[in-house]
Amino acid sequence: MKEEHLKEIPEVTELPDSWWYRVYLGVIISNILVILALGTFAYYFSN
Amino acid sequence: MKFLDWAIVAVYLVYVIWDGIRMTKNSGNVEGYFLANRSLPWWAVGLSVMATQLSAITLVGTTGQAYSDGMRFIQFYYGLPLAMIILCVTAVPFFYRAKVYTAYEYLENRFDAKTRTLTSFFFLMSRGLGVGVIIAAPAVILSIILGWNEITTIFVIGLTTTLYTMIGGVQAVTWTDVKQMVIIFVGMSVVLFIIFSSLPNSVSITDGLHLAGATGKLTTIDTHFDLKEKYTIWSGMIGGLFLFLSYFGCDQSQVQRFLTAKSVGQGRTSLLMSAFLKIPMQFLILLIGVMVFVFYQFNQPPMIFNSVQADKAQISKPAEYNALQSEYETINQNRQKAALEFVAAEKQADETLTATAKQNYLEANNQFAASRKKASEFIKETNDDKNFNDVNYVFPTFVIENMPMGVVGLIIAAIFAASMSSVAAELNALATATTIDFYRRHFKKEGTDAEYVKFGRIATAFWGLFACIVAIYATNLGSLIEVVNKFGSFFYGSLLGVFVLAFVVKRARARGAFFGLLFGIASVWIASFYTDIEFLWFNVIGCLATVTAGYLISLTVVEDSK
Numbered sequence: 001m002k003e004e005h006l007k008e009i010p011e012v013t014e015l016p017d018s019w020w021y022r023v024y025l026g027v028i029i030s031n032i033l034v035i036l037a038l039g040t041f042a043y044y045f046s047n
Numbered sequence: 048m049k050f051l052d053w054a055i056v057a058v059y060l061v062y063v064i065w066d067g068i069r070m071t072k073n074s075g076n077v078e079g080y081f082l083a084n085r086s087l088p089w090w091a092v093g094l095s096v097m098a099t100q101l102s103a104i105t106l107v108g109t110t111g112q113a114y115s116d117g118m119r120f121i122q123f124y125y126g127l128p129l130a131m132i133i134l135c136v137t138a139v140p141f142f143y144r145a146k147v148y149t150a151y152e153y154l155e156n157r158f159d160a161k162t163r164t165l166t167s168f169f170f171l172m173s174r175g176l177g178v179g180v181i182i183a184a185p186a187v188i189l190s191i192i193l194g195w196n197e198i199t200t201i202f203v204i205g206l207t208t209t210l211y212t213m214i215g216g217v218q219a220v221t222w223t224d225v226k227q228m229v230i231i232f233v234g235m236s237v238v239l240f241i242i243f244s245s246l247p248n249s250v251s252i253t254d255g256l257h258l259a260g261a262t263g264k265l266t267t268i269d270t271h272f273d274l275k276e277k278y279t280i281w282s283g284m285i286g287g288l289f290l291f292l293s294y295f296g297c298d299q300s301q302v303q304r305f306l307t308a309k310s311v312g313q314g315r316t317s318l319l320m321s322a323f324l325k326i327p328m329q330f331l332i333l334l335i336g337v338m339v340f341v342f343y344q345f346n347q348p349p350m351i352f353n354s355v356q357a358d359k360a361q362i363s364k365p366a367e368y369n370a371l372q373s374e375y376e377t378i379n380q381n382r383q384k385a386a387l388e389f390v391a392a393e394k395q396a397d398e399t400l401t402a403t404a405k406q407n408y409l410e411a412n413n414q415f416a417a418s419r420k421k422a423s424e425f426i427k428e429t430n431d432d433k434n435f436n437d438v439n440y441v442f443p444t445f446v447i448e449n450m451p452m453g454v455v456g457l458i459i460a461a462i463f464a465a466s467m468s469s470v471a472a473e474l475n476a477l478a479t480a481t482t483i484d485f486y487r488r489h490f491k492k493e494g495t496d497a498e499y500v501k502f503g504r505i506a507t508a509f510w511g512l513f514a515c516i517v518a519i520y521a522t523n524l525g526s527l528i529e530v531v532n533k534f535g536s537f538f539y540g541s542l543l544g545v546f547v548l549a550f551v552v553k554r555a556r557a558r559g560a561f562f563g564l565l566f567g568i569a570s571v572w573i574a575s576f577y578t579d580i581e582f583l584w585f586n587v588i589g590c591l592a593t594v595t596a597g598y599l600i601s602l603t604v605v606e607d608s609k
Contacts, residue, residue, distance in 0.1 A: 014310060014311055014312050015312050020135070020136075020312075020315065023319065024132045024135070024136075027128055027131070027132060027319055027322045027323065028128065028129070028132070030323065031128040031322070031323075031326065034326050034327065035125060035267075035268070035326070038121065038267040038268070038326075038330065039267055039268045041265065041267065042118070042260065042265040042266055042267045042268065044260075045253075045256040045257050045259065045260030045265050046260035046261065046263065046265055046266070047260075
């Protein structure tokens with residue numbers, strides 16, 4: 001068996017919920033921007 | 048296809064089997080075989096989530112849809128990011144911390160064994176049939192494109208995928224998914240680049256997009272509210288939200304992906320990867336379809352993209368077919384001329400001239416669309432095939448006829464990859480649910496890891512063969528595909544309702560969940576038969592009916608502790 005398989009898997013420290021809420025907000029804002037960009041793209045080339 | 052193309056497809060198939068099979072290490076125990084010992088990095092899980100959702104029919108059908116109907120389909124995905132966030136807050140930590148193997152196992156912890164077994168049974172039924180369709184749809188197209196027998200194509204996709212999934216388990220599925228996603232991305236990017244460089248010298252990319260935009264092919268937001276309209280921002284944001292909540296949160300083929308992640312955080316990140324990338328990726332695929340449309344403004348497109356149906360009709364009624372073909376070619380030449388005039392007028396920046404040229408182009412394009420519709424009606428009537436539709440053949444035919452040697456092989460490999468990545472995840476999930484929710488729960492509670500892994504491999508082989516047999520019938524019975532899709536939509540919203548009861552409604556009890564699920568399915572059944580509501584809304588109806596009925600029935604349960 002290779003050495004790395006003998007190593008203990010390190011305990012994973014989970015990030016706090018407050019950090020995740022900021023990530024979710026980032027996801028929502030970026031997707032709103034993406035949808036607005038798609039709308040602008042369609043408007044620009046359709047007129 | 049040239050020798051190099053065949054070689055690329057052959058190398059891809061051999062590589063994917065070898066790559067899958069060599070993943071057998073750490074798959075000897077039950078957690079390793081079904082959950083990769085919960086050790087996979089977020090990016091691999093995230094790519095696997097995306098590869099599982101992106102089936103071959105999505106890849107080929109979406110480009111074809113963009114060619115004929117434009118980008119409206121992208122609205123279907125607008126609810127996905129929000130669905131992913133909701134699942135990151137609820138399903139991911141709940142499932143992960145409960146240390147379950149299947150989503151349905153969680154329902155036994157929360158409610159009872161009866162609810163778990165019923166939901167798992169619905170999953171096996173709908174996905175067992177669904178995976179046959181996932182194989183059948185690209186097999187029909189590839190058999191025409193490659194000149195293979197349909198059954199050969201079905202078994203090439205079905206058995207190669209079954210082989211590496213059976214031996215390597217979830218690790219084989221995930222790591223081959225990663226490589227298959229790379230092949231798909233590279234293939235699609237190369238096609239887009241070649242289309243861009245194939246436009247006439249006098250036509251730039253923006254000119255091409257203006258042509259597509261003038262015909263309404265670039266619509267990405269439709270605010271019109273109509274329950275009978277398939278793709279609007281409302282059906283995407285609301286219906287799509289419920290569909291993606293059910294698919295990513297309650298379907299074992301997706302739940303199993305994020306259960307293999309190293310931690311709750313990595314599971315969340317893998318889902319958020321889709322939240323970030325899905326809409327741009329779908330835009331890229333749709334853009335290829337739109338650019339195929341632009342490409343054919345300056346080249347002669349086939350009148351009918353399904354060559355087998357076209358040949359059949361031409362043999363039956365040669366005079367009528369040739370007359371239609373001749374008329375179609377003349378109309379296409381007129382459209383080509385009008386397109387070039389429109390592009391030239393725009394460059395002169397003369398508003399009156401541009402408006403006139405645009406009007407002429409739109410008229411020529413409408414005539415072209417009418418001519419193609421007429422040809423399509425002729426095929427329906429001549430071949431006695433009321434369901435005839437060649438949208439799914441647009442992209443493969445375009446690739447075979449217009450892409451250079453090597454790229455054709457790459458794209459055919461990408462279509463195989465898209466199909467196999469979805470099929471592998473489905474087979475793995477079906478085997479997991481069969482082993483964990485039925486064999487281990489009801490038949491062999493005290494078995495060893497070796498016994499469960501062995502049973503998991505047998506279950507994978509069984510579902511692989513079952514899917515191939517379903518696929519053989521699905522290619523002959525077009526309506527079966529519709530039946531399977533409808534059956535899936537009955538199941539999805541209602542199952543989501545059970546999980547909403549489990550996660551959110553504290554007062555929910557086992558009896559409420561069980562009968563609420565049955566009530567939800569019955570509600571969708573009634574809605575589908577007695578209304579014209581589009582299928583995306585079934586997910587909303589099923590979920591709301593299940594939650595409402597489940598909650599009310601739960602109120603009738605008298606607590607033991609009282």
